[in-house]
Amino acid sequence: MNKLRETVVGLFVLLGIICVGYLTVRLGKMDLFAEPAFKLQARFASVSGLRVGADVELCGVPVGKVAAIKLDPNPLNTQAIVELVFDYDLKLADDSMASIKTSGLIGDKYVSLSRGGSTTLLGFGEMIQDTESAVDLESLLGKYAFGGV
Numbered sequence: 001m002n003k004l005r006e007t008v009v010g011l012f013v014l015l016g017i018i019c020v021g022y023l024t025v026r027l028g029k030m031d032l033f034a035e036p037a038f039k040l041q042a043r044f045a046s047v048s049g050l051r052v053g054a055d056v057e058l059c060g061v062p063v064g065k066v067a068a069i070k071l072d073p074n075p076l077n078t079q080a081i082v083e084l085v086f087d088y089d090l091k092l093a094d095d096s097m098a099s100i101k102t103s104g105l106i107g108d109k110y111v112s113l114s115r116g117g118s119t120t121l122l123g124f125g126e127m128i129q130d131t132e133s134a135v136d137l138e139s140l141l142g143k144y145a146f147g148g149v
Contacts, residue, residue, distance in 0.1 A: 100134035
């Protein structure tokens with residue numbers, strides 16, 4: 001009887017640990033063993049406030065995430081390269097535009113995509129050439145306050 005009770009308690013604890021692990025992965029939005037269906041890069045002059053994991057939207061609909069942000073390895077080029085990962089194969093023209101926007105007045109930054117009109121499509125891992133950097137609200141307010149506008 002004592003062994004049965006210990007076995008039941010052990011199984012209950014093991015089940016609890018498995019449930020906590022599952023919830024950690026699901027609520028943390030971790031994708032284990034998942035390969036991105038589509039990946040693009042974009043080069044920006046400034047990515048101020050943009051974070052890894054930020055949404056990528058097309059027509060206001062979330063279609064992917066920011067996977068990485070790094071400096072351009074070319075020392076003569078002072079720009080940031082943002083890697084965008086999508087959940088499915090996205091058909092974007094090579095003249096599409098990527099912009100860094102803010103949700104609300106002081107909300108989180110996200111990347112907004114606008115489709116181009118070209119018939120040539122971007123391939124996996126290619127660079128979006130037409131970009132618009134984030135508006136730096138602090139520098140705008142500073143210019144306005146000190147008469148630089």
